[in-house]
Amino acid sequence: MSFAAFLFYAFAALALLSSLGMVLNVKNTVAGAMWLVVTMISLAVLYVLLDAYLVAVLQIMVYAGAILVLFLFVVMLLNLRSDAFAAPRSRATKFVGALVGVGALASFLSLLPGALPRVVEVPASFGSYRDVGLTLYRSYVVAFEVASFLLLAAVVGAVVLAKRRLD
Amino acid sequence: MVVPLTHVIGLSAILFAIGTIGALTRRNLVVILMSIELMLNAVNLSFVAFARAWGGVEGHVFVLMVITVAAAEVAVGLGIVISLFRNRDSVDVEDVSLLRW
Numbered sequence: 114m115s116f117a118a119f120l121f122y123a124f125a126a127l128a129l130l131s132s133l134g135m136v137l138n139v140k141n142t143v144a145g146a147m148w149l150v151v152t153m154i155s156l157a158v159l160y161v162l163l164d165a166y167l168v169a170v171l172q173i174m175v176y177a178g179a180i181l182v183l184f185l186f187v188v189m190l191l192n193l194r195s196d197a198f199a200a201p202r203s204r205a206t207k208f209v210g211a212l213v214g215v216g217a218l219a220s221f222l223s224l225l226p227g228a229l230p231r232v233v234e235v236p237a238s239f240g241s242y243r244d245v246g247l248t249l250y251r252s253y254v255v256a257f258e259v260a261s262f263l264l265l266a267a268v269v270g271a272v273v274l275a276k277r278r279l280d
Numbered sequence: 281m282v283v284p285l286t287h288v289i290g291l292s293a294i295l296f297a298i299g300t301i302g303a304l305t306r307r308n309l310v311v312i313l314m315s316i317e318l319m320l321n322a323v324n325l326s327f328v329a330f331a332r333a334w335g336g337v338e339g340h341v342f343v344l345m346v347i348t349v350a351a352a353e354v355a356v357g358l359g360i361v362i363s364l365f366r367n368r369d370s371v372d373v374e375d376v377s378l379l380r381w
Contacts, residue, residue, distance in 0.1 A: 117282040118282045118283050120282075121287075122287075125287075125291045128291070129295070129298075132298045132299070132318055135302070135311075135315075135318065136298055136302035136306070136311075142311060146314065149314050152295075152321070156324075156325060163281070163328050165328045165332070175347050180350065180351060183358060184310065184314060187358045187361060191362070191371065193310065193371060207305045210300075211301055213300065214300040214304060215297070215301070217297055217300055218293060218297030221293035221296070225286055225290055226286070232285055233335040235335045239332075239335065239337065244337050245337050245344075248337050248338060248341055249344065253338075253341050256341075256345060260349075263349065264351065266352070267352030267353075267355045267356050270355075271355040271356050271359035274360055274363050275362045275363060
């Protein structure tokens with residue numbers, strides 16, 4: 114097994130453990146958010162190993178940087194130190210949710226040995242900033258502009274929602 | 281590719297299932313939003329893996345779009361959470377059942 118493959122499996126295991134830590138941690142919301150940071154950073158390492166350099170940088174900058182800071186900011190703003198909720202109305206929703214998740218996983222994994230594409234050889238420049246940037250600005254420039262409008266709408270919506278009282 | 285494509289897609293499926301379970305079983309709204317982020321990340325991983333397998337960089341472009349949508353979703357979602365917390369003084373989904381039949 115090559116060193117790159119070893120790195121891949123090590124960080125894949127770290128991503129799985131930290132995502133389980135996020136989902137199963139019912140005591141502390143801040144700890145859950147920190148587990149999610151670990152997941153994001155291990156996924157960035159996996160992106161580097163899959164030759165997606167620009168995506169890896171953006172993963173760390175946008176997810177581990179901006180989005181997780183936003184989560185932590187809201188958790189601390191609302192002072193959600195513990196997840197102490199009243200007793201649930203029924204345990205059925207939890208059971209059904211877990212069943213749906215496990216069922217989805219079983220169906221994904223049963224489909225997995227099917228028709229996956231053959232892995233081709235790629236040039237060394239695959240996934241570089243130049244490569245992705247040229248594709249983005251030549252073929253997908255309309256989608257890029259629409260994405261910027263979406264971000265503008267989200268900024269306005271977030272300010273309006275967080276500012277006013279709902280009543 | 282450093283590992284077989286099957287392993288990457290399998291990892292993506294497991295992460296997606298963990299995110300699904302988190303989104304469907306947890307009651308804290310912030311944790312539900314984080315689980316949805318985890319599901320989006322699992323999908324991003326399979327986009328990157330298939331882009332590498334096919335040798336086309338369009339998958340990376342699509343991942344950029346998914347990251348944009350995720351950022352917008354988190355901004356609006358957390359705005360709604362803050363607004364709910366002000367009105368209901370809780371982030372428990374069971375307290376937000378006004379529209380439930």
